[in-house]
Amino acid sequence: MTRANEAWESLMRAYAVLTKQFNAEDVWGELTMREYDVLYQLSKCDGPLRMSELNRHVLLSQPALSRMVDRLVERGLVRRCPDPGDRRGVRLSLTPAGRDTQRAIGRPHARSVARALSVLTPEELDQLAAITGKLSQNEEQ
Amino acid sequence: MTRANEAWESLMRAYAVLTKQFNAEDVWGELTMREYDVLYQLSKCDGPLRMSELNRHVLLSQPALSRMVDRLVERGLVRRCPDPGDRRGVRLSLTPAGRDTQRAIGRPHARSVARALSVLTPEELDQLAAITGKLSQNEEQ
DNA sequence: TCGTGATTAATGCGTTTGCATCTACCCTAA
C-alpha cells in the first residue's frame, strides 16, 4: 500500500465520519445536507451560476442535480433564468428566501464544523486547506 | 469565515472532485463505487465484521447498507453469518469470489488514486494522512 | 424473575438517484 493510497483512504474516512456527524446534528430543518450544499455553492458566487459549473462542485449526477434544482425552484429557494449568451444554458441564483435559509442553516452548521475541526492546530488547518486545495486544482489529468 | 470552515470546505471539494474523477474511470466493472467500498472495507479486516461496525465506515444509512449487503450476498460476493455471541448481530465476510472481485478492481483503482495524488510530495501525503487521521479519530464529541 | 430501556438489523414506503436517451442549441469548416 503506497503512501498515496493511505492518504486517500484516510481522507475518505475523515469525510465519512465528519459527514455522518454533521448529518446527525439537528440543524438542517427543511433541507437535506445535499440540498444545503447546493444553496451554499450558490451563496458563495454572487453572480448566477451555470448548471454545469454547479455540477462540478456538487456530488450529484447531472440529471439528479437538474431535478434537485427543480424542487428548490418549486420551493422558492432558487431562481432558474435563461442564459442570454447561450440559449441552451441556465443561470441559477438564490432567491431572497433561499439566501435566508442558507444563512439560517449555515450559521449553526459552521459552528459544528469549527467544533469538529478544533482538534487541529491552526497550522494543521492551513496545511489541510493547502493540500486539499492542491488536490482539487488539477481537475483534469 | 474561520480557518476551520475553509479547511473543511477545501476537504469537501477535494473529495468531490476526486470521487467524480475516480467514478468516471472505467475500472468498476460490475460494481458501483459504493459497492466496491463495502467490499474494500471487508477486505481490510481479516475477521468478520459487524454490520454496525461496517456502517460506521461507509457513507450509507443503516437500512441502505442492510439492503446493499443483501444484494452482495445474493451475488455471491459476501457471506452473512449469525454472530454466536450476540444473536441480534450479524457477521459479514467476503467470499472467495468477493475477494477476487475486490482485488481485480482494487488494483487499477489504486493506480488511479496514486496518479491523482501524485501532485503532492511525500511529505504532504504524510501530513494529509496524519491530519485526516486525527479528524476521524475523535468520532464522538 | 421479570420488566424496562437500549441495541441490532430488517422491512414498508415514498422520494431521490443514476443511466440512457432526447431535444435544443452552439460552433466550425466546407
Place this chain on the structure above:
DNA sequence: TTAGGGTAGATGCAAACGCATTAATCACGA
C-alpha cells in the same frame, strides 16, 4: 448556408436511498 460533431440541460424508468418503524435480543436493576 449548411452539415456534422460537440455541449447544456431535461426526461423516462428501474434501482437505490433515507426515514420511520418493527422484531428480536441484550443488559441491568427492582
